[in-house]
Amino acid sequence: MQSVWEKIKSLDAALQPEGVQRAPLWKFLLWLGAFGAVLLWGAYAAFLCWYKGLNQTNMNDAYGFALWIWADLAVIALGGGAFFTGFLRYIAGKKPLANIINYAVLIGFICYSSALLILGIDVGQPLRGWFIFWHANVHSMLTEVAFCLSCYFAVLCIEYLPLVLENRQLDRVPFIHNLSHNFHETMAVFAATGAFLSFFHQGSLGGVSGVLYSRPFGIREGVFIWPWTFFLFTWSAAAYGPSFTLMLTKITEGITRKKLVSDQVVDLLAKISGWMILTYLIAKVADTVYWALVTAPEKGFAFMDFYNGEGTAYGLWILVLELIIGGLIPAVILVIPKLRQNKALLIVAVVLAVVGVSINRWVMILQMLAVPLYPFESWYQYFPSWQEVATTILPVAYGVLLISLSHRYLPVFPQERELNPA
Amino acid sequence: MIHKEEGNLPRYGMVIDLDKCTGCGACMVACQSENNVPFKENETNKLDSITWMRIFKVSNGEPFPGTEMVYLPRPCQHCEGQHPGHPPCTSVCPATATDYDHATGVVSQIYTRCFGCRYCMTACPYLVRYFNWWDPHFPADTEKYLSPDVSVRMRGVVEKCSFCFHRFQRAMDKAYYEGRKELEEMEYQTACTQACPAGAITFGDLNNPHHQVHKLKDSPRAFRLLEKLGTNPKVYYLSSKKWVRKACDNEMGKEHNKYRPKRK
Numbered sequence: 171m172q173s174v175w176e177k178i179k180s181l182d183a184a185l186q187p188e189g190v191q192r193a194p195l196w197k198f199l200l201w202l203g204a205f206g207a208v209l210l211w212g213a214y215a216a217f218l219c220w221y222k223g224l225n226q227t228n229m230n231d232a233y234g235f236a237l238w239i240w241a242d243l244a245v246i247a248l249g250g251g252a253f254f255t256g257f258l259r260y261i262a263g264k265k266p267l268a269n270i271i272n273y274a275v276l277i278g279f280i281c282y283s284s285a286l287l288i289l290g291i292d293v294g295q296p297l298r299g300w301f302i303f304w305h306a307n308v309h310s311m312l313t314e315v316a317f318c319l320s321c322y323f324a325v326l327c328i329e330y331l332p333l334v335l336e337n338r339q340l341d342r343v344p345f346i347h348n349l350s351h352n353f354h355e356t357m358a359v360f361a362a363t364g365a366f367l368s369f370f371h372q373g374s375l376g377g378v379s380g381v382l383y384s385r386p387f388g389i390r391e392g393v394f395i396w397p398w399t400f401f402l403f404t405w406s407a408a409a410y411g412p413s414f415t416l417m418l419t420k421i422t423e424g425i426t427r428k429k430l431v432s433d434q435v436v437d438l439l440a441k442i443s444g445w446m447i448l449t450y451l452i453a454k455v456a457d458t459v460y461w462a463l464v465t466a467p468e469k470g471f472a473f474m475d476f477y478n479g480e481g482t483a484y485g486l487w488i489l490v491l492e493l494i495i496g497g498l499i500p501a502v503i504l505v506i507p508k509l510r511q512n513k514a515l516l517i518v519a520v521v522l523a524v525v526g527v528s529i530n531r532w533v534m535i536l537q538m539l540a541v542p543l544y545p546f547e548s549w550y551q552y553f554p555s556w557q558e559v560a561t562t563i564l565p566v567a568y569g570v571l572l573i574s575l576s577h578r579y580l581p582v583f584p585q586e587r588e589l590n591p592a
Numbered sequence: 593m594i595h596k597e598e599g600n601l602p603r604y605g606m607v608i609d610l611d612k613c614t615g616c617g618a619c620m621v622a623c624q625s626e627n628n629v630p631f632k633e634n635e636t637n638k639l640d641s642i643t644w645m646r647i648f649k650v651s652n653g654e655p656f657p658g659t660e661m662v663y664l665p666r667p668c669q670h671c672e673g674q675h676p677g678h679p680p681c682t683s684v685c686p687a688t689a690t691d692y693d694h695a696t697g698v699v700s701q702i703y704t705r706c707f708g709c710r711y712c713m714t715a716c717p718y719l720v721r722y723f724n725w726w727d728p729h730f731p732a733d734t735e736k737y738l739s740p741d742v743s744v745r746m747r748g749v750v751e752k753c754s755f756c757f758h759r760f761q762r763a764m765d766k767a768y769y770e771g772r773k774e775l776e777e778m779e780y781q782t783a784c785t786q787a788c789p790a791g792a793i794t795f796g797d798l799n800n801p802h803h804q805v806h807k808l809k810d811s812p813r814a815f816r817l818l819e820k821l822g823t824n825p826k827v828y829y830l831s832s833k834k835w836v837r838k839a840c841d842n843e844m845g846k847e848h849n850k851y852r853p854k855r856k
Contacts, residue, residue, distance in 0.1 A: 223747045224708075225725040230639035232719060234710035294708020294723065294748025301687040301707045312686035312711050384680040384717040384821045386842075470820040470842030480849060543717040543818060545839050546650040546664075546851040 187338055187581045189592065191428070201574060205567045212564025215557040216291050224294055226557040232550040235535050237558045238292040243375055243531035245281040245288075245565065246319075247403070248524065250411025252278020252326060253361075253368035257408075258442065260361035269435045272582045273422075274415045275329045280572055282323045284565030291561055311377040318371030325364040329357065333580050369404050376403025379534045386469035387476055387538040390461060398457045399534070405453065406527055409446030412439050413500065413523035420517055422577065428590050430583040433511075440516060444504025447523060451497045458493075476541055482549035484537050488529065496526020602775075603672075603697040604755055605798040605826035606785070607808040608665055610836060612792035613647075615663030620645045622787030623667070626756060628742045630728030642722040644668070644753040645784050652835045653850040662836050665793070667784065668720040668753035669817060669825030670699050680823055681712040681721065690750075697798075697826055698755050706749040713750060717821055721752045755795075756782040777803045798826060815840060 182195050192198070218226045229236045255274040259267040290296055302316045335341065335350035373396065379388030380397025390397035416439060423430050462473040477486045503509045503519035510516050540550050554562075576582050623629065623645040635641055648664040671679035677692040679699050689706040692699055701721075713721040727747045730738065738744060741758040745751045763779040777796050785795040796803030805828075808814065813830040815837045831837055839851040 223725065223727070224723070225640070229710075230637075230725075231713060231722055232639060234713035234721075234723060292709070294710070294750075295706070295746075298687075298705075298707035301689075301705060302709075305687040305689070305705055307683070307686055307688040309683040310686040310711070311684065312709060316686060378711070381684065382680065382715050384715060384818075384823050386821070467844055468820070469822075470818075470844060472844035475842075475844065480852065480854075539714065542852070543821070543842070544648070544719075545842055546648060546853075548852050 215560035249281025250407030251415035
């Protein structure tokens with residue numbers, strides 16, 4: 171028994187990158203076990219939804235979209251760090267970001283694969299999921315989402331693959347070593363493709379509510395067929411996504427008790443994220459003002475009709491949370507060098523930014539559906555079932571597991587050795 | 593009225609006289625029976641029950657003795673949108689599982705193509721689209737009385753009122769057989785229209801001057817539900833009461849919440 175354990179330990183050590191410290195194997199396995207249990211709980215809930223149907227959820231005919239669609243929109247916005255950091259690194263030439271791009275790609279990979287999984291649970295007839303490609307309606311924003319999401323996920327796989335191939339043992343095989351090298355050489359092409367595809371699927375996710383001309387809370391004016399939310403969603407994903415990358419970097423550093431990315435790199439990405447959030451907010455406020463003063467009144471709604479209902483928790487507080495607490499405050503912290511260089515404030519800023527963009531995705535789906543359109547109906551209520559909650563937590567556990575495995579066995583952070591000399 | 597006409601093609605629509613409706617529910621039952629609308633084993637939660645035709649009870653919000661009520665039957669509104677064939681629900685469907693028939697103006701649902709994403713339900717402001725959250729259930733012997741003309745829907749797909757389109761198809765088959773291309777007014781009537789004991793529902797071609805609905809839609813009592821949204825529905829309502837017309841569309845301002853049910 172002792173020798174088997176020793177063998178496993180030596181195998182584990184052989185797979186780890188050279189010159190780095192990792193947690194003892196028993197601790198790592200315990201960690202995997204804990205999150206593996208959460209993953210199994212989520213998988214059981216997903217099985218119930220597939221086997222017994224969506225009656226396992228608390229959705230209803232007024233709330234056809236609910237927690238899952240919010241989770242989809244939120245993880246895709248947060249995973250936007252992958253395409254935008256890739257764009258900055260390979261297209262805009264911000265070379266220092268090479269030290270965080272692997273992690274951004276890994277986070278993007280987790281977010282997008284999670285989104286696809288949740289969509290697979292969310293549809294009533296999962297076995298007919300391919301109809302979206304086969305019977306594609308080119309006028310539907312969801313069709314655009316499906317095509318761009320799938321294509322971009324393929325790009326993310328290609329972007330993640332070289333990192334896997336850099337595993338110490340795999341890299342010893344000459345063919346794999348050369349293949350990985352060649353992937354790196356051509357990565358700019360994939361980064362450009364990823365940025366192009368992301369523009370469309372982030373945008374089309376914004377268009378999902380923006381085109382609903384019979385939903386006064388969601389509808390927006392726009393350019394040609396694209397409502398303003400199309401551009402706002404792309405912009406906000408590019409703005410807030412890097413903040414999520416930074417937040418997870420800081421969490422990973424905290425858990426591993428190591429510095430993984432240099433302050434210079436963090437500062438650069440934080441600054442870019444801050445300016446992007448600030449400019450996004452200007453556009454968002456302009457959009458909100460026009461919608462409140464022109465679009466909604468044309469449909470018979472005053473601005474406060476969306477925030478002042480009897481029997482609903484929705485109020486102006488959610489707008490303040492989204493735009494001020496989750497928008498302006500992180501933007502100001504990230505834009506001003508002195509503030510963002512304060513480690514505690516930086517963490518506050520990136521956490522608030524993540525909250526801000528998640529709230530934006532929440533209101534664009536759930537608050538939109540809560541608003542009663544019949545003047546003789548009450549606000550619609552919804553509280554997710556445990557199956558919905560478990561299947562939404564499932565991707566979090568999956569993400570933790572994939573990050574843990576990648577960090578242990580792959581050179582995710584190129585600066586790790588340099589920042590943590592033995 | 594902003595009803596737009598697409599040439600001389602038939603535009604089937606409905607006019608419901610709220611001054612006549614007693615809220616008896618015969619239209620709901622007839623619809624349920626005609627279209628094989630399934631039950632659930634437990635019908636207590638009405639938010640996931642399927643009722644293609646639903647009757648709302650609307651109050652004027654005044655305290656006793658000024659309280660007034662109206663019953664408002666609501667089928668699918670078969671919206672036309674701001675240009676023909678652009679109802680809110682069809683363009684959003686990613687799998688082309690719902691369509692606008694330019695020959696009749698009816699908004700259809702293809703159950704075997706729907707994969708249950710529910711985007712159309714999100715788009716519909718009238719909540720006429722229903723998702724099969726449960727397996728269809730027909731209690732006791734009711735399965736033996738299912739209509740052979742209407743397919744039964746499975747769990748996980750969306751369904752909605754079709755203006756009894758199978759009746760249109762049946763009537764057209766007969767007309768073709770007799771060498772005709774057009775239908776007489778009474779040849780195609782929906783189940784709810786025929787079941788209404790008060791004669792509150794009138795159905796026909798809104799574009800045909802010989803059909804009753806053509807005249808009724810221009811009545812000074814006529815209005816449509818949530819007209820400001822720009823859905824351009826083909827279901828018209830008649831009411832002599834001003835408050836009823838007001839309660840059926842959103843008007844910004846203080847009265848916005850007047851007609852909502854009060855929470856106790």
